[in-house]
Amino acid sequence: MIRNLINPKKMKKIITLLTFFLLISCSSDDTEETPTNIQDLNVTFTVGNTDLVIDEKLTITLQSNKSMHHIQIFIDGVRVIDQVFSGFNANSSFYFDYDTLGSKTIKFKVWSDENEAQVVEKTVNVSVTRGNAIKITKAQIISFTNIDGTWDSEYADTDINRLADVLFALEKRVTRIYEDGSYFSNFLISTVKENQGDLTWDLSSENLFLNPNKILRLNVADIDTDFNQSLLDGFTRDISFSEYIETQPSTITVSYPSIHFEMILDIEW
Numbered sequence: 001m002i003r004n005l006i007n008p009k010k011m012k013k014i015i016t017l018l019t020f021f022l023l024i025s026c027s028s029d030d031t032e033e034t035p036t037n038i039q040d041l042n043v044t045f046t047v048g049n050t051d052l053v054i055d056e057k058l059t060i061t062l063q064s065n066k067s068m069h070h071i072q073i074f075i076d077g078v079r080v081i082d083q084v085f086s087g088f089n090a091n092s093s094f095y096f097d098y099d100t101l102g103s104k105t106i107k108f109k110v111w112s113d114e115n116e117a118q119v120v121e122k123t124v125n126v127s128v129t130r131g132n133a134i135k136i137t138k139a140q141i142i143s144f145t146n147i148d149g150t151w152d153s154e155y156a157d158t159d160i161n162r163l164a165d166v167l168f169a170l171e172k173r174v175t176r177i178y179e180d181g182s183y184f185s186n187f188l189i190s191t192v193k194e195n196q197g198d199l200t201w202d203l204s205s206e207n208l209f210l211n212p213n214k215i216l217r218l219n220v221a222d223i224d225t226d227f228n229q230s231l232l233d234g235f236t237r238d239i240s241f242s243e244y245i246e247t248q249p250s251t252i253t254v255s256y257p258s259i260h261f262e263m264i265l266d267i268e269w
């Protein structure tokens, strides 16, 4: 039996086969080995609650095993950040908020310092619901300084074109992506009502959602192609809604008696 197993002819065949397999595995090892000392870039994404309400902040923190030098951030497929850093910190936070409803995506692409070919990608899915946000559905300007008077002095006192061409702008604070802070940004720029027109704007299709604890900044002007005049005596005004949270009125009157300004906002709660 044993003699049969170590039969020289059979043994030679086994050795030939073994040599063949050894050769195969050796050559396989050679091709898998990457001749480099560069450590792979590993990035851990710590993502806050992604079921957000309007104006709620989402924090995403990146921790990497080594410094990065280039980051791109895409919001719903649109590139909003494309920064090349020198030794970008391996532990960095980014901040996001939303004033529209629905499903959103935030995509990150991060490159390592040592090798441009090393890129890490991550997509975060976000869902935004209304929460307790108000919706501004209509604005109506009732009065302002020198209403019915001359704002465009190139026209005669009897010419309708002397009247103000009225536009208003609303701003609200939005989250900075890079740092834990915020800044005022355009929320809405109204259409122009030429020569006072009908000073009522239907905003119901604009989806103007706002956390009622946030400030809305108002600017109103007479608009011309090359010269704009403030209808608010040269200053923006901050509108607060927090005092209405309890009573939830359907209209809010914004009034600055010293400059004869009055505006009514229709609010949906």
Ligand SMILES: [Ca+2]
Residues within 6 Å of the ligand: 152, 160, 161, 162, 163, 164, 165, 194, 195
């Ligand atoms: Ca005019």
Ligand SMILES: [Ca+2]
Residues within 6 Å of the ligand: 151, 152, 163, 164, 165, 222, 223, 224
């Ligand atoms: Ca004008």
